Amino acid sequence: MNLDLLFDPLFRVPFFTGLLLAALLPILGLYLRLRGEWLAALGYAHIAGAGGVLAPLVGVPIIAGALGGGALVALAKGLLRRKGNDTYALFILIGWSVMLLGAAYSHHAQLIGQALIDGQLYFIGSQHLLTALVLGGLVVFGLPFLSRLLLREHLFPWHDRANGRPVRLQSVAFDLLAAVTIGLAATAMGVMAAFAVLFVPAWIAFALAPGWRWALLLAATMSIVAYLLGFVAAVLFDLPFGPALVAVLVLFTPLRLLVRPPAGRV
Amino acid sequence: MLSAKPGPSENDLVLLKVEGLVAGYAEPVVGPFSFTVGENEIVGLAGPNGSGKSTLLRALVGAARRFRGSIERAASLQLAYQSQHGNRPEELPLKARELVRLMDGDAAALPPRLQALSDVRLDRLSGGQRQLFYVWAALSNPAPLVLLDEPTNNLDPKGVALLEQRLLDLEPGRAAVVVSHESEFYGEYVAE
Numbered sequence: 001m002n003l004d005l006l007f008d009p010l011f012r013v014p015f016f017t018g019l020l021l022a023a024l025l026p027i028l029g030l031y032l033r034l035r036g037e038w039l040a041a042l043g044y045a046h047i048a049g050a051g052g053v054l055a056p057l058v059g060v061p062i063i064a065g066a067l068g069g070g071a072l073v074a075l076a077k078g079l080l081r082r083k084g085n086d087t088y089a090l091f092i093l094i095g096w097s098v099m100l101l102g103a104a105y106s107h108h109a110q111l112i113g114q115a116l117i118d119g120q121l122y123f124i125g126s127q128h129l130l131t132a133l134v135l136g137g138l139v140v141f142g143l144p145f146l147s148r149l150l151l152r153e154h155l156f157p158w159h160d161r162a163n164g165r166p167v168r169l170q171s172v173a174f175d176l177l178a179a180v181t182i183g184l185a186a187t188a189m190g191v192m193a194a195f196a197v198l199f200v201p202a203w204i205a206f207a208l209a210p211g212w213r214w215a216l217l218l219a220a221t222m223s224i225v226a227y228l229l230g231f232v233a234a235v236l237f238d239l240p241f242g243p244a245l246v247a248v249l250v251l252f253t254p255l256r257l258l259v260r261p262p263a264g265r266v
Numbered sequence: 267m268l269s270a271k272p273g274p275s276e277n278d279l280v281l282l283k284v285e286g287l288v289a290g291y292a293e294p295v296v297g298p299f300s301f302t303v304g305e306n307e308i309v310g311l312a313g314p315n316g317s318g319k320s321t322l323l324r325a326l327v328g329a330a331r332r333f334r335g336s337i338e339r340a341a342s343l344q345l346a347y348q349s350q351h352g353n354r355p356e357e358l359p360l361k362a363r364e365l366v367r368l369m370d371g372d373a374a375a376l377p378p379r380l381q382a383l384s385d386v387r388l389d390r391l392s393g394g395q396r397q398l399f400y401v402w403a404a405l406s407n408p409a410p411l412v413l414l415d416e417p418t419n420n421l422d423p424k425g426v427a428l429l430e431q432r433l434l435d436l437e438p439g440r441a442a443v444v445v446s447h448e449s450e451f452y453g454e455y456v457a458e
Contacts, residue, residue, distance in 0.1 A: 034358070151360070152368050156404070159347045159369075162327035163409070209359035210387065 013129050014121045014188075015231060018241075020132040021185045022197055022227035024139050026219035028178045029202030031150050036084060041182055041198035043088030044070045045191040046095025048183030049116040053102035053109045062112060063127055066187045069095075070179035078172035119190020119242020121231075128188050135181050146174055151212070190242030197223055200249040207259040222252060278305035281343055281411045281441055282326070286335035289318070289325035294333045296321050303411065303441050308433055311445045319445040320350050323415050326443070346407035348400055350415040350445075358389050362399045371406020377428060393420040398428065405432055405442075412442040 025041075032040045051069025055062045077087055103113035115123070149170050153160055161167050185194035201219040209215035230245030237244075281303050288297035296318025303309050311319045324330035326337060327347050339345075346369065363373035363384035373384055380402060388396055401417040418426050433442060 034355070148368065154353050154355075155360075155365065155400075156347065156369065157349055157353065158324070158327045158329045159345075159404075159407075161329075162345045162347050162413075206357050206359055210385075211361040212359055212364050215359040 011122060011235065013126055014124050017124055017129040017132050017188055018121050018227060018231065019224065020129075020136050021181070021188060021194075022223045023220050024132075024136055024181055025185055025194065025197040026201035026205070026223040027139060027143065027216055028181055029198040030205065030215055030219055031147070031174065032178060032198070033202045033206055034150065034154055037088065038199055038202070039085040039088040039092070040178060041195040042191075043091030043095070044074070044179045044182035045186040045194045046092045046099065047073050047179075048095075048186040049113070049191050050095040050098035050102065051183070052116060052187050053099045053113050056108050056112070057102060057106060061127075063131065063184070063187055067131070067180050067183045070183035071176055074175040074179035075172065078168070078175055081168075116186060116191050117242075118240045119188075119193045119245070121189050121234075121241040124188050128184065131184050132188075135177070135184065138177060139181075142173075142177070146170060146177075150174060189245060190240075193242035193245045196246045196249045197227070200252060201226070204252060204255045207256045222255075226252060278307070279340055280304050281340045282443070283338040284326070284335070285338075287322070287325060287332065287337060288334040289321050289330050289332055291321075291331060295330075297333075298335060300335075303443055305410070305439045305441055306436075307441045308436070309441070309443045311443065313447065315447050319447070320415050323347075323413050323443065323445050324349070326413060340410075343411060344409040346404045346409040346412045348404035348412075348414050348417065350419065354396065354400075356389060358387070360388050361385055362388055362391065362395075365399055366403045366406050369403040369407040371403055375406070376402070377432075379424070379428060394422055394425055397421060398425045401429060402432070405436075410440050412436075412440065414442060414444045416446055417444060418446055418448055 029038070029041065032038055047069045048066040052062045052066040054069070055065025058065075060068075073091055099113055099116070103110040149160060149165070149167065153167055153171070182194055182198065185197065188194075189197070201222040202215075204222060205215040205219035209218045226248045227245060230241065230248045233239060233248070234241040234244040283302045285300045286298040287300070288294045289299075290296065299322060301309060311322060313319050321330045325332050327345065329349075361384065362380070363376070365388060366373045366376065366384070376384055380399065383391060383395060383399075388399065391399070397417075397420045401414060404414060405412055417429055421429065433444070436442060
């Protein structure tokens with residue numbers, strides 16, 4: 001075990017990129033769970049994976065292929081007015097088949113496909129960090145506005161539409177933000193790790209948090225703690241980062257059992 | 267259709283004018299229907315289940331299709347709409363007071379019965395308590411016209427009384443359209 005590795009300058013960009021994504025993803029995960037679309041993470045992550053594998057085949061940077069693929073299907077979903085997990089199940093199937101077929105077609109694509117499965121955070125560069133910073137800015141400044149509308153549209157459907165507010169545009173804007181962030185996370189930490197960070201903290205916070213603000217805080221905190229533990233474990237024990245992070249998050253899942261059953265109704 | 271108490275004066279503005287409205291989804295379900303709603307008026311739409319009352323309300327907000335007739339709203343009129351079949355998630359970490367604030371209402375102005383429950387998560391309230399908060403949140407919205415679809419669903423007599431009083435205390439200039447299959451609900455405050 002070499003503790004000096006943790007402070008190696010080579011790991012700084014990957015560390016801060018992952019940290020940013022670990023803070024952003026569970027917040028998006030809460031809104032996706034609210035809409036009953038928790039499968040979005042896996043759907044967009046697979047599409048991003050497919051985009052990443054296809055990118056070098058058509059001469060496009062991997063990150064652009066991954067993010068572009070996610071953005072395209074998010075737009076298509078918005079235009080077709082599709083809601084619910086069914087669409088994301090289709091995204092998983094499309095992404096998975098394209099990813100593996102692409103990997104079979106070229107050795108380079110095969111390596112990218114493997115990286116998307118392993119989640120080798122340490123190999124990402126400043127391009128990922130800059131994109132994560134831009135997405136972080138969008139979430140910090142845009143989500144407070146979007147949050148109110150997303151919650152209201154879910155709990156009081158048609159209220160905003162009856163008052164002429166562009167509900168559909170806001171919904172597509174959120175889908176795009178989610179698709180691009182998940183795409184970035186899938187290429188940085190792997191498809192399954194991106195899914196776990198989006199799904200597990202939001203799932204636990206939904207059961208435990210006393211209110212919506214607490215849910216945001218709890219989900220982000222859990223995710224960051226899990227990320228730090230996963231990062232340290234992966235570096236110190238020379239493990240692939242993605243599975244290490246997923247394993248830590250799985251250890252958090254018994255927290256859901258702390259919730260009181262609904263029998264204690266007021 | 268039942269019209270209102272305390273009743274509009276001649277100087278009150280017409281907020282909503284519906285003429286010959288036929289509404290539905292793939293096919294017409296209800297109509298033709300004509301009525302107006304003025305300031306300080308509460309209009310009740312009564313009828314048995316399946317008679318198309320909710321469809322009529324949904325047509326007013328654009329959620330159902332208008333086949334014939336017209337719907338005229340006062341210029342820049344804002345609505346508050348509480349639908350009968352809104353999403354009521356099994357699990358949701360949202361305090362009751364957060365629901366009221368979501369509709370731009372003042373959670374501090376809740377009556378004592380609701381104030382006592384305002385820090386409880388919605389999914390940990392009983393069906394009636396939850397319904398009362400949804401209706402209250404819609405009424406707390408500052409929009410001049412409030413549309414309520416079956417607001418008395420799951421409410422106990424005390425809840426119904428609280429809702430009736432809230433409708434009677436509606437701020438000056440505001441109006442409501444209330445859909446209910448319980449015609450006795452209208453007896454307390456709406457004149458036929």
